[in-house]
Amino acid sequence: MSKVSYVSKGRRKNAVARASVSKGSGQVIINNKTVDEYFGGLERNKKIALKPLAVWSGAKGHDFYVNANGGGVSGQAGAVSHAIARAILSIDEAAKAILRKEGLLTRDSRMVERKKPGRPKARKRFQFSKR
Numbered sequence: 001m002s003k004v005s006y007v008s009k010g011r012r013k014n015a016v017a018r019a020s021v022s023k024g025s026g027q028v029i030i031n032n033k034t035v036d037e038y039f040g041g042l043e044r045n046k047k048i049a050l051k052p053l054a055v056w057s058g059a060k061g062h063d064f065y066v067n068a069n070g071g072g073v074s075g076q077a078g079a080v081s082h083a084i085a086r087a088i089l090s091i092d093e094a095a096k097a098i099l100r101k102e103g104l105l106t107r108d109s110r111m112v113e114r115k116k117p118g119r120p121k122a123r124k125r126f127q128f129s130k131r
Helices: 035-039 043-055 073-091 093-101
Strands: 006-012 015-023 028-030 062-069
Touching: 006 073, 015 073, 028 035, 028 043, 035 043, 043 073, 043 093, 062 073, 073 093
Parallel strands: 028 062
Antiparallel strands: 006 015, 015 062
16 A cells, blocks of 8 residues: 555444545555455445446546445445545545535435334334233
């Protein structure tokens, strides 16, 4: 890894991803693995994680090193996407309009609803019995 030029953080559900950017060949490394190794056969998550690079034209000249933890695989994919989009913004201010239009700079605030007392889950109720 060459000299890191920018660092950013992205979040989704309970997942947090920290992305650092350096000059390079355009590779993306997540937790010391390639994107294919990290997400395995989950094509949807690969596509979500790499969407900012597909939208941005200057992706070939930079390497992205991402550290993702917390949450599940889907949440981590969203967090990686958010972190990469923020890192791109710090590199190229002109890309803000494109990233904003695609919704990549907005933190998705949807979280799992908490379990309520007297219920089996957040909204589910125990079976009602008349007799």
